[in-house]
Amino acid sequence: MIKKSDQPWRILALLTCLLLSSCAPAPADDATTADESTTEASAGLGDEAETPEADTTAADDATASGSGILRIRVAGDLTDADPAFHPAGPDTLTVETVGEGLIAYKPGSWEWEKVLAESIEPSADGLRIAFTLRQGVQFHGGYGELTAEDVKFSYERFLDKELKSTYAGDWEALDHVEVTGTYSGAIVLKKPFAPLWTSTLPVTGGVIVSRKALADMGRDAYKTHPIGTGPYAFDRWESNQRIVMKRFADYWGAKPAWDEIHLVIIPEDSAAEVALEAGDLDFSGVDAKAAERLASKGLTTNEIKTLNYAGIFMNVTHPQLKDKRVRQAIRLATDVDGIIAAAYEGKAVRACAVIGEGQLGYWSEAPCYDRDLVGAKALLAEAKATDLRLAITVLDREDEKATAEILQADLKAIGIAATVEVVDDGGYWDLARYKERALTVFNWGTTNPDPHWQMTWFSCKQVGEYNWMQWCDPAFDAVNSKATELSDDAERAALYVEAQKLWDRDVNVVWTIHPISSYAAQAGIIAAQSPNGLALPQHFRRK
Numbered sequence: 253m254i255k256k257s258d259q260p261w262r263i264l265a266l267l268t269c270l271l272l273s274s275c276a277p278a279p280a281d282d283a284t285t286a287d288e289s290t291t292e293a294s295a296g297l298g299d300e301a302e303t304p305e306a307d308t309t310a311a312d313d314a315t316a317s318g319s320g321i322l323r324i325r326v327a328g329d330l331t332d333a334d335p336a337f338h339p340a341g342p343d344t345l346t347v348e349t350v351g352e353g354l355i356a357y358k359p360g361s362w363e364w365e366k367v368l369a370e371s372i373e374p375s376a377d378g379l380r381i382a383f384t385l386r387q388g389v390q391f392h393g394g395y396g397e398l399t400a401e402d403v404k405f406s407y408e409r410f411l412d413k414e415l416k417s418t419y420a421g422d423w424e425a426l427d428h429v430e431v432t433g434t435y436s437g438a439i440v441l442k443k444p445f446a447p448l449w450t451s452t453l454p455v456t457g458g459v460i461v462s463r464k465a466l467a468d469m470g471r472d473a474y475k476t477h478p479i480g481t482g483p484y485a486f487d488r489w490e491s492n493q494r495i496v497m498k499r500f501a502d503y504w505g506a507k508p509a510w511d512e513i514h515l516v517i518i519p520e521d522s523a524a525e526v527a528l529e530a531g532d533l534d535f536s537g538v539d540a541k542a543a544e545r546l547a548s549k550g551l552t553t554n555e556i557k558t559l560n561y562a563g564i565f566m567n568v569t570h571p572q573l574k575d576k577r578v579r580q581a582i583r584l585a586t587d588v589d590g591i592i593a594a595a596y597e598g599k600a601v602r603a604c605a606v607i608g609e610g611q612l613g614y615w616s617e618a619p620c621y622d623r624d625l626v627g628a629k630a631l632l633a634e635a636k637a638t639d640l641r642l643a644i645t646v647l648d649r650e651d652e653k654a655t656a657e658i659l660q661a662d663l664k665a666i667g668i669a670a671t672v673e674v675v676d677d678g679g680y681w682d683l684a685r686y687k688e689r690a691l692t693v694f695n696w697g698t699t700n701p702d703p704h705w706q707m708t709w710f711s712c713k714q715v716g717e718y719n720w721m722q723w724c725d726p727a728f729d730a731v732n733s734k735a736t737e738l739s740d741d742a743e744r745a746a747l748y749v750e751a752q753k754l755w756d757r758d759v760n761v762v763w764t765i766h767p768i769s770s771y772a773a774q775a776g777i778i779a780a781q782s783p784n785g786l787a788l789p790q791h792f793r794r795k
Contacts, residue, residue, distance in 0.1 A: 320511030322777075324789055325524045325536035327649060328677040329517055330489050332475040335459040336410055336417035339681040341786075344456055344698050345515060346495055349789045350392070351480030353458030354383055354403070359780035359791045362701050364454045368398065368481065370435075378444050378739075385435040389504045391462040392485035398460065400437035404429035405463035407439065415471075418717045421708035422447075422457035425736070444737045446744065451700035483508035483790050492517055497789075513789045521650050528772055535773045535787060539651075540599035543770040553772045555599075556785040560769075561606050561706065562695040564644075564659060564762040569722040570690045572642060577635040579759040582691075583621055584628040585666045586659060586762045595654035600765035605752045606706045608766040612741060613703040613748025619756065628666045640668040646693040647680045655764065656693050692720050695767070699784060703748045707732045710755075721760040728754045 326342040333346040354369035366372060372383045389398040409415055410423040425445030430438045441448070452458055465479035476489050483505065484497035495515040499508045516533060518524045525542045527533040528551060538546065543553040564586065566579050573579055592600050601608065604618035632640075642663070646656040656672045663670040670691070679685065699705055708714070711732065712724035728751055735747040755761065769785045780791035 321514055322510045322512070322789060322792055323514045323516050323532065323534045324787055324792075325518050325527070325533050326495070326515045327517075327519050327537070328647070329492050330476060330495050331677055331681055333478040333486075334471065334475045335406070335456050335461060336415060336419055337475065338456055339418070340677055341697050342495065342515060342517070342677075345787060345789065346486070346497075347456050347459055347478060347480075348786075349484055349497055349513060350478050350482050350486050351459035351461065352482050353453060353455075353460055354385075355454050355458065357454045357782060359788050360783060362450070362783055364449070368460060379441045381439040381441075381448075382432075383437060383439070386504060387435055389481050390502045391465060391481055392479050392500055393465065395462040395465045395468075395479055398462075398481055399434050400429075400431045402460055402463050403437055404431055405466075406460045410457070418714075419457055420713070421704075421711065422452040424708075444739065446736050446738065447702040447704040450702040451705045455700055456698075484510075484513050487512070508790070509793055515789075519648055525772075528774070531774065533774075534777050535771065535779050535792070537785075538770050538772045540597050540768075540770050543772055546772045550775050551772045552775055552777070552779075553770065555768060555770050556781070556783070557601065558697075558767050558769055558784050559608060559611060559699040559701065560695070560697050560767050560784065561603055561608070561699065561763065562655075562693075562765045562767065563603065564655075564764065565692045565694050565720045566760050566762070567687070567689055567691070567720065567722050568758070568760050569687070570642075572637070572640050573690060575635045575637060576759050577631045578637050578640070581628040581631040581635075581637075581666060582663065582668070583759060583762050584624045584631070585662045585668075586621075586764075587623045587662050588620075588762070588764050589623075590662075591655050591658050591764055594658060595651045596765060596767070599768045599770070601768060603763040603766050605756070605763060607703050607748060607752065611701070611703060613706075613735075613745045613752075615749045615752045618752065621762075623662075625665055632666060632668075638667075642668060642670050642690040644670050644672050644691045644693060645680070645689045646672060646674055647695075648674050648676055649695075652693050652695055659691070659693070686716060686720050687722060689720065694720065697767075698786060701783075703744075704732070704736055707735075707748070707751055723758060723760045725754055725758065 326345060328340050328342050330346060331339050331343050333343050335347050335351065338344045338347050352367050354367065354372055355364045356367045357364050368386055368389060370384045370386050372381060374381045385398060385400060391398060407423055407426060407429050410417045410420050411426060425441045425443050427440045427442040430440055432438065462479045466474055478486050483500055483503045485500040487496040487498045489495050494517060497513045499511055518527060521539050521542065524533060524536040525538055528536055528546060529549065547553045566573050566582065568574065588602060592598060592602060602620060604620040605615045607613045607615065644656045644659055646652050653674060660670045660672055709718040710723065711719065711729050712726065715722050715724050731747050731751045735744045738744050773779045776795050778793040778795055780788040782788060
């Protein structure tokens, strides 16, 4: 039996122009202001988030923890802080704190502003984006001045077949970057690409790296010591403890607010909550109940309905999962409502497909599958599937481990013996191990506003990389490719619904939630976050 989700919710209303390949978003001083629902969903902690040019408090003022150090909790260790890879949240956070792009989103908004670009202008057909850089911008570590050659190197390397960037899809429409002067050039596309202005240039895919630094250091060294142009330079990485960034004295923009930013690695929410109460952390994600308690103790808290998604990925090439009826049985056996209640304390929106309500491409008729043990057992019997033994791979996080344990019990109820394999960040993101996995509990926490970012990871090209289902459907790829080339929202939305129907038909994932994330900060901190909840440490301020 299936039912429609009975938990509608409002999320971010995206700016129409941001989704058009032929209409680039206007710079900050001309851009349309996000509507009221955007403001409600994306507000940071404390006062209104400020732009990078805003006045800052003197750097030697005390933080909530009593020093010029801002301490932000991350749940996992550093793995790869290269913009072409950044597999997990701590990596993304590091890249976007150390590095900058031509443009970036304003804190708390899907409205972009110029950063390293002094000017940026698309042609009428959207296939050529001319840019001029700020002059005098310096890379960290003595690697010299930013030039258009660095822009060319940074973006073209995504398409380097030897590099094998996992984020090549961000630049799939790129033909080349033309250098017209020391500080000027043009991004030349092979075809229109709507996500360029929403999910590539303003975020990690648009961060510019130093060509000289990568040549000097090599990628293996660079990925744990990135070089950028941002207000904070990478200082050191203490494995499983902290990632340290220090104020960059030669920064081109406004003086940074902090002497240092520490990304403190604390996997368990409970330990992070203790650290917040003790004043040893300034900002952290927390669970909903902890947020209520911390607010009563004077900390500032907020809650964000995200565009992120979570689910249980099924490897369709696994010997015991090749039969679609077995995968259907697992989908029917999984108690998603129980997962939401137990693992997320009821603080999550049930996901029936990858795109949530309010985002372009939302599938309003997507089926939500009720738990049906009788139906699940009948499917296994029909498939003549017996003595099934499956491993459930899960990252070492409290809510995800709880999800795996519930799934384990659900599978036992239909005669499938499952083991839970808890792994650390290094093991979880190890590409070499993906093909071996049967079931993976997955929570994607850095989704960008264009639906292309939900789809691109599950293309045929991503098999063996982020496509952990090992699922390849040329029809799915064709639909998503066509959607990136269109400028009409309604046409794009219809194609993304079609893509999600193909997903549902082939039964390769059990969708669980769109997270509602809670955060807490010390009372003296004005936190800055993206509308999706990602911390923006370089924009944090003091009250």
